[in-house]
Amino acid sequence: MNKNVHQDLSYSGFCQTCNKTHSLPSEKAIAYCYDLMAQLRAHCSIALFDQKENTDLRLTTANLYSSQGGEMFGILVCEDANGNEVILRAFSSTHNGLWNIEGWVPHLVSENDFMQIVEKGNLKIHPLTNLIQTLEKNSDDWKLKVEERKSVSRKIHAELFELYEVTNFKKEKRSLADAFTNKNGIPNGTGDCCAPKLLNYAAINNLKPISIAEFYWGRTSPSGDKIEGKFYSSCTDKCQPLLGFMMCGIKDL
Ligand SMILES: [Zn+2]
Ligand SMILES: [Zn+2]
Structure with missing residues (x-):
């Protein structure tokens, strides 16, 4: 893998408490994302591991190739208190109307x-x-x-x-309105992307985030800006204004 390809990826946000930008690197998570892509490609389903026998049609990825369009997927590599690596996975928003699916971090x-x-x-x-x-x-x-x-x-x-309530790595809880740094209003869908789901789950389960990455899966968006298998930084309108608060305290764990 050519590391330079992903040099422009950024998962970060400005923290008003620390008066600086908090961020996480992507390299480790990218490797796990490629594994996940291989799985999605092979099984055309988001059922993971032992759930491969799961016949719920809503778990298939077929809809991601319909006019409805694709979905973002994300991975957060973490460490538990004993130093073991823990891999968290998320899909953005809902998948075929399903909010929570075994093997994926829950909705906020x-x-x-x-x-x-x-x-x-x-x-x-x-x-x-x-x-x-x-x-x-x-x-x-x-x-x-x-x-x-x-x-x-x-x-x-x-x-x-x-x-919506988000927790950071100092165990501080905030409403979306209080955590959001852009005071011009919170866009619809804020909190439903992969990064907030992953970070919130890690924070409340005492996991230390090490690396994060998000990629798109499904039909190329009409504008052509979303391409299957391509990695994308956290979105500027919904996630970046939240991530400063949500990533606060990671460095001190
Ligand atoms: Zn986002
Ligand atoms: Zn901070």
């Missing part, structure tokens, strides 16, 4: 809590949408109801974000 929030808020929100959003459709476009009433729907939707998103 409970699916049940999340869906309850979404369903409760839909009970407010759907009648408004139906009403808006009956109103004359751009009339005063229409504008009023469109604004009302926006405000309801903002409230639902705020409630969803409140479910």
Whole structure:
């Protein structure tokens, strides 16, 4: 493997407590990612190891080649308290509607809590949408109801974000809003990428992160910026503003 190929990868974030950037190297994790890619290629499934007999069709990677597009996968190489290497794996967001799958680190929030808020929100959003459709476009009433729907939707998103809590390596816990360094607002999907899932799991399970890498798997994105088997740095809009807090304390372990 040519190391220079991955020289531009960066998994880091600015920590406002330490007033500096925390980061992790990628080299070790990249090697494990290549193993995972070989497995995905051979089995066309994200069932791992002893689960290869698992026949749940939702575990297949077929959908990643549909118009829905591919997924990011990530690996965090860690050390436990006895110095043993522990490999953590994550897929971004959900896989074919599955939130948690054996062998992969769990989602940051409970699916049940999340869906309850979404369903409760839909009970407010759907009648408004139906009403808006009956109103004359751009009339005063229409504008009023469109604004009302926006405000309801903002409230639902705020409630969803409140479910997320991230822990760093000093065992400090923060809400997404408090951990996020970009105060212009938290984009949808923040906390659902591989890096936050992996780091949070390591922090609460007393594992010391050594190396991290993320790659894309599935059909090339329409814009061509996501290619199967290629490694990508943590995203600038959702992850980098979180990683400063989340990586804090790793060096002192
Ligand atoms: Zn991200
Ligand atoms: Zn720090």
